[in-house]
Amino acid sequence: MTTQNHGIFCGIVPPHVLDRLAQSEDPRHHEPARSTLEHDGALRTRRRVTALQTTAAPSAGTPSDSPRRTIYDAQHRATQPGKKVHSEGEAPSKDATVNRANAGLGATFELYLKVYGRHSIDDAGLPLDATVHYGQGYNNAFWDGSQMVFGDGDGDIFLDFTIPVDVIGHELTHGVTQHTANLEYYGQSGALNESVSDVFGSLIKQYALGQTTDQADWLIGQGLLGPGIDHGVALRSMKAPGTAYDDDVLGKDPQPATMDDYVRTSRDNGGVHINSGIPNRAFYLVAGALGGHAWERAGKVWYATLTGGQLASDAQFADFARLTAATARTLYGEGDEVQAVLKAWSQVGVPTS
Structure with a gap:
């Protein structure tokens, strides 16, 4: 390839x-x-x-x-x-x-x-x-x-x-x-690119530590912030986007958790590091609803969506949401997995149909 x-x-x-x-x-x-x-x-x-x-x-x-x-x-x-x-x-x-x-x-x-x-x-x-x-x-x-x-x-x-x-x-x-979907690094496809990296970055940490979804901290970069930061725990929170830091030096975490607060900007390749909070939160909600180890059912849906060949390089949030629902259906049938995916995207304001 x-x-x-x-x-x-x-x-x-x-x-x-x-x-x-x-x-x-x-x-x-x-x-x-x-x-x-x-x-x-x-x-x-x-x-x-x-x-x-x-x-x-x-x-x-x-x-x-x-x-x-x-x-x-x-x-x-x-x-x-x-x-x-x-x-x-x-x-x-x-x-x-x-x-x-x-x-x-x-x-x-x-x-x-x-x-x-x-x-x-x-x-x-x-x-x-x-x-x-x-x-x-x-x-x-x-x-x-x-x-x-x-x-x-x-x-x-x-x-x-x-x-x-x-x-x-x-x-x-x-x-x-x-090497797979090759998501364009701009706008929503770029935010999906960033979010996929946060998802699997978090799963790699959880797998290494043997953590279940409720044991995980769902933070990206926990332990990275130095002594000069008084009010911050990480670079991003997948569980609660917008809460990773609120500090005099770093400022306030600008990530939205839902489409209601979607940030339109020309900076940062159209806000790829900011709006990634929305699909991040969706994954967290799917993983939480299914419980157990997030790398199993929730992770397999995301991985199969990324690598399955159906995800366009310019995919928008709604495209990714629809595909994760279809992938969950293909992998698991009409069960808890599909319902968890549909509900999660609904909660963050992204349509799946």
Whole structure:
């Protein structure tokens, strides 16, 4: 399968958060934020230009039930991949960041293989590469179309980006989307792209911890916010979009939970990190209604919808909602699963018919 590379730069920290920090009068806040924004902008442009010139080659890996992980150290320079510091099967590193990155890649590989029968990101054994210690005080982590990159954070607003396993799973899932539905990174299709990454990022964390739906925190990036944040728990909440933070430094979490508060904006590719709260909440409601392990029935409906070949790259929320209902019907018949899906989308204001 050949996938188009649209040159999308997918970072975990939303631009509106970095914009807010960049406007701070405190140099501890604005200097790392401005540097990160400037760097992300350059990466975004570079990826767009590269995408115009190339089409991603077909996957050439050999599917295996074991991951092939390699961790590189950028040594605080903005270079990729950096110096190789850990290969698959080697003893743990003395560097905790390297070990966390390696473990997060492994946790992601394991969920996709054990639960969904998927062999790595492309389902063809793609090696999993990651670069750590990227840049100086770099406040982001991203999937660049072929590998993961992690900043160390500034130590005040953001800590090391390898700390939350759901952040690693989120970013790698952008790769899964790239190789399947390839959702356009703008407007509602872009918000679906972000939401799918939040969904599977959260499932990867829940699977690794063996959590049921009621045990999970449904937070994205819990543990990432540093000591400079007084009133914030994570980057996003799937359970209660708009409540992850309300802080003098970060501002107020702008995510809506329903279509009543849908945000129309030209910023952030049409609000992809903001309006993703709506499908996030829908998934949380489906998982909660079905109970047990969210990666099972709810997760299988979302995965089959993403990978089934029916989801258009420019799909809107209503398209995705209709397909999840149809997928639930195909997988489980006219049972609790279909009712949970229909009710969840109704609760967030997205039509399924």
